[in-house]
Amino acid sequence: MLYTPYMPTYQELARDSGLERPDIHALFHHLGGYNRAFLITHGDEMAEPAFAEHFTRLAARRRAGEPVAYLLGEKEFYSLTFNVGPGVLIPRPDTELLVDLALERLPQGGALVDLGTGSGIIAITIAHERPDAVVTALDISDAALDIARGNAARLAPQVRVLQSDWYAALGDGQFAVIVSNPPYIEQDDPHLEKGDLRFEPRSALTDEADGLAHIRTIIDGARTRLLPGGWLLFEHGFDQGLASRDLLDAAGFGAVQTWQDIAGMDRVSGGLAPA
Known part of the structure; x- marks a missing residue:
């Protein structure tokens, strides 16, 4: 038998x-x-x-403990489905606030750059919502760029995806809006060893310093790369709003503000280009 x-x-x-x-x-x-x-x-x-x-x-x-998004190879963000993998952060709803703020401030036909794009969710979503915009997405990671280019080809082919260490590949280009969701977790934060963060790329989570190192670089570089009246907007930790505003004020930005996410936590700060 x-x-x-x-x-x-x-x-x-x-x-x-x-x-x-x-x-x-x-x-x-x-x-x-x-x-x-x-x-x-x-x-x-x-x-x-x-x-x-x-x-x-x-x-x-x-x-x-492996995140469901990595098992599925995809995650929804802003009603779009993005391919994701271990080389990029998993999209989170909090980041939709950054997209909303950028869309409100991006002029018709305006140029926008997304620094440290990861899977491309910010740049691609903005380009999908605003086909008139000229959108550039930058990242230093080969793994992230492969995923971002695939997402862009499927959802917003007009997005230019470049390898760059922050502003390095931009030359003298200037933009109406600069956005970023940089690594902002402090190097010794215990959350790095918990939950989904254990599986996400560490280099996309922490600057291996005080959590503000990359934010300082972004603010400093934005001063000469924003057009008059242009906006810098970046995501940060719930306890980094005050420090972010202080850095923006010290760099000469105007209309400096911090916006709260759906949980009422400080999540995005930004300001107008220095005069």
Whole structure:
């Protein structure tokens, strides 16, 4: 008699995975296109062998702490789906505030540059929302640039993606808006060893200093690369609003302000180009 291996049902796969319900739903949709109602209507059916194998493998990686976005290879941001991977930060809703502020201040046909673009979410979203804009995205990481270029080709092909150590590749170019979500976590912050941050690229999270080193570089370089009336806007930690405003004031920026995210935490600071 031939041995027929036991195949679990979809409900058993979910139950025995050790995952939270949202993670189960995300993996079921990713692997089979199954919606949230699938486990109710088809949960007692025998799982397809290939589905069971792939789900079990991804569930093990998730139990080990790997972010769901890396398992799926994608993450939604501003109602767009971006490809992501271990070479870039996972998009977070807080960063949508930076996009909103930039869109409000970007003139018709204006030029914008995104410093340290990562997966390209900021630059590409702005270009998608404003096809008239001239958008440039910069990053120093080869891994990030590969992902950003792929996202741009799919969502906003007009975005220029360049390798650059902050402003180095821009020459004398000037911009109506400069935006950035730089590495701003202090080097000894315990959060770097917790949750999703354990798997994200450390160089995209921390400046290996006080969390303000890259912000200082961005502010200093923006003084000569902003057009008159242009805006610098950058994301930072919830406790870095005051320090960011002090740096902007010292560099001669006007209308210096900090904006709060949906949780009421300081999240973005910026100001007008120095006179």
